[in-house]
Amino acid sequence: MTTEDFIIREIKPKDNPEIAQVIRNVLVEFGAPKIGTAFEDKATDKMFENFDKHTSVYYVIEHKNKVVGGAGIAQLDNFEGKTCELQKMYFLPITRGKGLGSKLISTCLQKAKLLGFNQCYLETMPYMTAARALYAKNGFVNLEQPMGNTGHYSCNVWMIKTL
Secondary structure (H helix, E strand, O other), rough: OOHEEEEEEEEOOHHHHHHHHHHHHHEEEEEEEOOOOOOHHHHHHHHHHHHHOOOEEEEEEEEOEEEEEEEEEEEOOOOOOOOEEEEEEEEOOHOOOOOOOHHHHHHHHHHHHHOOEEEEEEEEOOOHHHHHHHHHHOOEEEEOOOOOOOOOOOEEEEEEOOO
């Protein structure tokens, strides 16, 4: 199986149930808390609608007509300035270790620049070691404290990248 077997595309309304299931399956797989994470976000069930704004975009990874991962960018909540947030980046095991994470981050950051953002922020959890390594490899650096207010109080690793 090669990366050619995977398609990165913008989310469509019909993708909502599949990407919500991907997000929740990955959170359960990693033992993440269900409270204070994307697991309980109302937005998780309405990803298309949530990202259907002129300052945001969400991409899914499709494999054999099934959604197997995704990530998006949006204006950082409760923050003044041209900073977006890399949001809801989750991959099922079939997508991991193939370079798709870097490809999807690059796709999101290119779009962020086009939308006029000059920084990209993200939040994750300390035990998401592969994700943290992926973010660092793609130029994100650790912050001492959170920016904005995302409501994800269980995510206590904060990172930023200048675009």
